[in-house]
Amino acid sequence: MLRTLKELFGALAEPLPAGQPADAEHRLQLATAVLLVEVMRADDETGEAEREAILAALRTQFDLHADELERLYDLAHAASRDAPDLYSFTSQLNKGYSAAEKARIVEYLWRVAYADGRLSHYENHLMLKLGDLLYIPRGDFVAAKQRARAAAGLAPD
Structure with a gap:
């Protein structure tokens, strides 16, 4: 398993190949899940x-079957434990998603925080850090937080 995770982190650090859209999608899925x-x-x-x-966010964001969601969750959990930092994951999202898509991911992150x-x-603290690493404008960040609070049935701040 250690070799597999080393390969995974190496693959995340490599630039995306031009003709490999499936690999790019898998990297985004894993980075999001982590x-x-x-x-x-x-x-x-x-x-x-x-x-x-987490599973609801992944199900909404990606078109995956239940067994694929479970595998992605397990891999993300292992990668999260062994990751030296968050940059390799946030940089994948910055490369692969538009500002609006990243704002939607931030809302999913808030939903996990409020679950x-x-x-x-x-x-x-982690959410503030992730918002900065993903270059989310403060207004979009706060709006995503409020939508997540409302989805959790909590009163606004």
């Missing part, structure tokens, strides 16, 4: 609600 898992792991209180929020009904200061 960031979702990172938010889940931010406060050391991982629960089923957060896991379900347990509260936002820890660790989750908030």
Whole structure:
């Protein structure tokens, strides 16, 4: 498994080949999934609600079957544990997504943060960091946060 993860991180660092759209899509899927898992792991209180929020986000964002979602989640969890930083993942999203698509990803990240009904200061800190790494304008960042709070049934800040 270690060799596989080393290959994965090496592949994420390489430039995208021109004729490989499937590889580019897989990189975006994995990078997105890893960031979702990172938010889940931010406060050391991982629960089923957060896991379900991740799977719902991946299901909405990508056209994947249930078994593919589970494999992606498992791979993202392993990659998240072994990742030296978040840059390799956020840079993939910056290369592969438009500003509007990245704002939608940020909303999914907020939904994971709010899945347990509260936002820890660790989750908030990570979200601020991810918003900066993804170059999300502050207004779009706050709007995504408010939509996620409303989706979780929480009152606005």
